Amino acid sequence: MASTNQILTITEARLRTSRILPRALYEYIEGGSEDETTLAGNESAFRSLTLRPRMGVDVEPNLATTVLGSPVAMPLLLAPAGMVQLVHPDGAVGVARAADAAGTIAVLSRTAMCPPEEVARRSHGPHWFQITSTGGRDVVKRLIARAADAGFTGLVVTLDGPPAGNREADLRNRVAPPARITTGLVARFAAQALTRPRWTVRTLAAARSQRAAMSGTMQTLSSGAMRTSARFTWADIEWLKSEWPGQLLVKGVLTGADAIAARNAGADAIIVSNHGGRALDGVPATIAVLPEIVAAVGKSSEVLVDGGIRRASSVAKALCLGARAVLIGRPFLYGLACAGQAGVERILEIFRAELVRTMKLLGCPDVAALDGRWLWLQPATTCSPLCPNQT
Ligand SMILES: Cc1cc2nc3c(=O)[nH]c(=O)nc-3n(C[C@H](O)[C@H](O)[C@H](O)COP(=O)(O)O)c2cc1C
Numbered sequence: 001m002a003s004t005n006q007i008l009t010i011t012e013a014r015l016r017t018s019r020i021l022p023r024a025l026y027e028y029i030e031g032g033s034e035d036e037t038t039l040a041g042n043e044s045a046f047r048s049l050t051l052r053p054r055m056g057v058d059v060e061p062n063l064a065t066t067v068l069g070s071p072v073a074m075p076l077l078l079a080p081a082g083m084v085q086l087v088h089p090d091g092a093v094g095v096a097r098a099a100d101a102a103g104t105i106a107v108l109s110r111t112a113m114c115p116p117e118e119v120a121r122r123s124h125g126p127h128w129f130q131i132t133s134t135g136g137r138d139v140v141k142r143l144i145a146r147a148a149d150a151g152f153t154g155l156v157v158t159l160d161g162p163p164a165g166n167r168e169a170d171l172r173n174r175v176a177p178p179a180r181i182t183t184g185l186v187a188r189f190a191a192q193a194l195t196r197p198r199w200t201v202r203t204l205a206a207a208r209s210q211r212a213a214m215s216g217t218m219q220t221l222s223s224g225a226m227r228t229s230a231r232f233t234w235a236d237i238e239w240l241k242s243e244w245p246g247q248l249l250v251k252g253v254l255t256g257a258d259a260i261a262a263r264n265a266g267a268d269a270i271i272v273s274n275h276g277g278r279a280l281d282g283v284p285a286t287i288a289v290l291p292e293i294v295a296a297v298g299k300s301s302e303v304l305v306d307g308g309i310r311r312a313s314s315v316a317k318a319l320c321l322g323a324r325a326v327l328i329g330r331p332f333l334y335g336l337a338c339a340g341q342a343g344v345e346r347i348l349e350i351f352r353a354e355l356v357r358t359m360k361l362l363g364c365p366d367v368a369a370l371d372g373r374w375l376w377l378q379p380a381t382t383c384s385p386l387c388p389n390q391t
Pocket of ligand 1: 081274306329
């Protein structure tokens with residue numbers, strides 16, 4: 001296997017991933033819902049923002065910050081993602097360990113195919129767990145109690161499903177989060193697996209070794225998954241706040257009014273997200289709605305954002321518009337597919353190194369100093385209303 005150091009960009013990691021994974025699994029990661037308008041918009045909206053650097057200063061930038069009081073070495077976290085165990089046997093534990101190594105936080109998805117106890121036992125944390133309403137309050141209550149007992153401190157409540165977005169490639173490929181890896185599951189990818197020997201060998205080995213270890217443990221995680229369920233309401237968020245002993249983040253907010261409602265229901269932080277363009281197609285790019293949400297909640301809640309972040313310059317732009325930190329989804333999955341935990345570490349190192357360079361070229365000494373004054377909006381020659389105090 002090629003050294004992870006040979007991966008220089010997220011785009012390269014994506015290309016390698018397309019050669020390693022069976023097509024159906026690659027399409028599960030890569031795809032968005034329906035016409036993928038929102039998916040495309042997430043990335044292109046970052047491109048339409050332009051940075052406003054200062055000359056005549058030489059800085060050694062500080063990237064460290066806190067998110068809900070937890071120190072992180074850089075303002076970039078790993079978003080929850082389902083089926084990571086199928087992407088690489090290092091799975092959710094490998095992702096959590098990579099986050100440990102980079103001094104950041106990985107959010108464990110309910111459908112990551114790995115129990116919270118396992119992640120807590122084999123990585124340092126801080127650990128955050130993600131939940132959907134699927135299965136109803138009884139199932140949710142059991143799940144979050146397990147996560148809390150395992151030492152998870154943050155609960156990320158995903159609001160933008162069920163139902164899942166209309167991802168037609170997944171429907172065609174019959175891909176949906178399973179409870180655990182089985183040889184039968186690998187066989188379902190059989191035709192494609194023949195042309196993806198590296199993935200097939202490592203996944204079959206994982207299927208054999210996990211059969212004993214994982215059976216049973218995962219059943220509660222996905223029980224109820226086959227039943228459709230109602231979406232979380234603000235009343236459910238209040239209920240979750242009373243049940244969960246740690247901090248509560250809501251994910252999937254796209255308007256200022258909903259951010260206020262979430263805060264009033266007890267959310268400690270808001271994650272501006274459109275599920276990476278995988279939920280409702282046609283909603284705006286997250287970076288486009290971030291300013292509305294930051295303006296709505298002011299300093300009363302931390303605001304995080306995800307969707308379409310493939311370069312550290314996008315991280316800087318999000319912070320300029322008021323995000324406390326960002327999350328990445330697909331980029332770390334590419335790293336995982338390429339080289340397991342080491343691949344995720346490589347992706348995080350690419351972002352870290354790019355962010356240092358971006359901050360130096362901006363002439364900005366600290367991520368905490370990034371605000372609207374470091375941005376122009378289109379057209380690049382016009383000062384934006386976001387930066388009235390530009391000097
Ligand atoms: C393969 C995949 C699986 C995902 N699974 C979940 C999930 O289980 N729960 C959730 O809240 N979001 C899930 N997401 C959405 C991510 O948490 C995140 O919002 C999104 O990936 C960010 O966009 P990006 O991929 O462009 O960085 C998933 C995303 C992908 C790509």
